[in-house]
Amino acid sequence: MIGYKANDRKGLVNMENRKEQIVNIAIDFIEKYGFDSFSYKDLSEAVGITKATLHHHFPKKEDLGLAVCEKLKVKAKVVKSKIDKLDTAQEKIKYIFDNLLNCAKTGDICPISSLQAEYNVIPDSMKEMVADLSEREIDYLSEILEEGLGEGIFEFKGNPKSMALMILTSYKGAIQYSRAMDDNTMSTVVEQIYNQIMK
Amino acid sequence: MIGYKANDRKGLVNMENRKEQIVNIAIDFIEKYGFDSFSYKDLSEAVGITKATLHHHFPKKEDLGLAVCEKLKVKAKVVKSKIDKLDTAQEKIKYIFDNLLNCAKTGDICPISSLQAEYNVIPDSMKEMVADLSEREIDYLSEILEEGLGEGIFEFKGNPKSMALMILTSYKGAIQYSRAMDDNTMSTVVEQIYNQIMK
DNA sequence: GTCTATACAAAGATAGAC
DNA sequence: GTCTATCTTTGTATAGAC
Incomplete structure (x- = not known):
């Protein structure tokens, strides 16, 4: 209750x-x-x-769950279109990281992470959508990283896709950790990630 | 059901x-x-x-939950004592990473991550133990990273504690992501993390 | 679109016998 | 330590009236 x-x-x-x-x-x-x-x-x-x-x-609760996933997809598109309007990868990554830190202030975890954690208990129809949402996040961040490499403002080991995966998994994991740990956990991790990619 | x-x-x-x-x-x-x-x-x-x-x-289910947390603590100590027996940070980190990849094969998520995700719905008595388990993990990995820096085999930006945090959050996040994504997600992330710390 | 009432199954938990 | 039986509360869902 x-x-x-x-x-x-x-x-x-x-x-x-x-x-x-x-x-x-x-x-x-x-x-x-x-x-x-x-x-x-x-x-x-x-x-x-x-x-x-x-x-x-x-x-059915499944109907609600599907509507939630649809809404998350729309929300992701809105964020994407905002970022697309920015000129440089530098600005884009700043926007993303500011946003990430902001999200974490509430102590709530990312809805996609939450659904991933419950992957074995949600209806199959929702699983498909969660998989799709997960993949899009990675691909989009990967594009931005690639753009930044081209602009010469990023520098890191490994390819953009691997780095995007590491960044997002770390960020999502950090939100969960920060529930059980002190408040500066999130900012420590986000700063550390930032350190890994900036020239 | x-x-x-x-x-x-x-x-x-x-x-x-x-x-x-x-x-x-x-x-x-x-x-x-x-x-x-x-x-x-x-x-x-x-x-x-x-x-x-x-x-x-x-x-009560809470009693079971507490027993589970106690068991996780014991399990963590067993792993720690095994690693402590190894001589170099190089061997230790290899053991940890091999173990991480192995854990992920089943598609199950780390029990601590699972409990973190449910942090707002588990009894308070369990929250305390989950917090304790989370902190210990970070501290221990941090020690090993510091040891490796001393041995001159690791090289990375940021301090050991921040790096330990980034590694563990990334790893835990990756297990969750890999449920919804293809099988090589885990190995990609673990390899990427490895790249970040090795000289 | 919203309500009251109700059905039905599942979940957590206890009593008491063996 | 294990069982059958039972209880209570909660969760999901539907029927039918306004």
Whole structure:
């Protein structure tokens, strides 16, 4: 049983519609507790509607899970398009790292990491989407690293794909570690990663 | 609901006693599904006893969880004492990395990572132990890195503690990623980490 | 779209017999 | 130490009214 009210959530100023609101709060729950560890009862209380109404919008929890994955995909695209507008790999990587550190402030873990951790207990339909999301993250970071090598601002051992993989796994792992460790764990790791790639 | 039989488990040749057997299979479940996602029913079927008997040994699931953490602590000490017997940091790091790659073959995630991911839903008593286990891992790897710097076989940017943090977070994150990605994800990351520290 | 009421299965836990 | 039986609470889900 989890206590959590809709009003706790920041950034829900422009409440689009109920379905979106439900998905957003579900993502919060996944980041905090994991997909398997929150119930429709928890969610209904957080949204401020009944369980029955939740089931009206998302008949099965799997339906909700899929909507969450779709939303994560959209969110990733939004971030990507913002970064694409930046001119240099230098600016791009700065944007990404600032963003990473910012995400970690809440003590919540990345929703994709959370779903990876529960990979063996989520429905197959969700597994596919989690796999897709995971792959896209790596590929995109890899591109930026390659760009930065071309610009001559990065320098590191190994190829961009391997480095992208190491960076993301480290970052995601760090968020989890920092839950059980002191607050500066995240910044230490992000700085250390930064050290590894900068000329 | 999870289907899993006791005989599936390798390495349970010397079944010490029932309590130990239960804890061992519980660790398997945590690695595969997470603490919250397996039930006493699942566990009882895997062990081959009834739920009531499980409750006899571990009245509450929290009791079982604590026993699991204790066991993980013992296991960590056993590995540590093996590594301590090795002469050089070179041998030690090789042992660790071989071990890391080996662990990852099963597709199960590190039990500590699993418990970190569920940090907000496990009992407080378990949180303390998970925090302790997390810290010890980092400190120990940090010592070895420092030793290797002294021997002149390692070379990297940043201090040993930061590097230890980056390595472990990356490794743990990689195990989770590799669930959703192809099989060579793990070896790519481990090799990349290795590249970062070797002279 | 939202509610009340209800069904049904699963999960955690206990009592008491052997 | 193990069992059967039972209890309670929770989780998922549906039916039907407004």
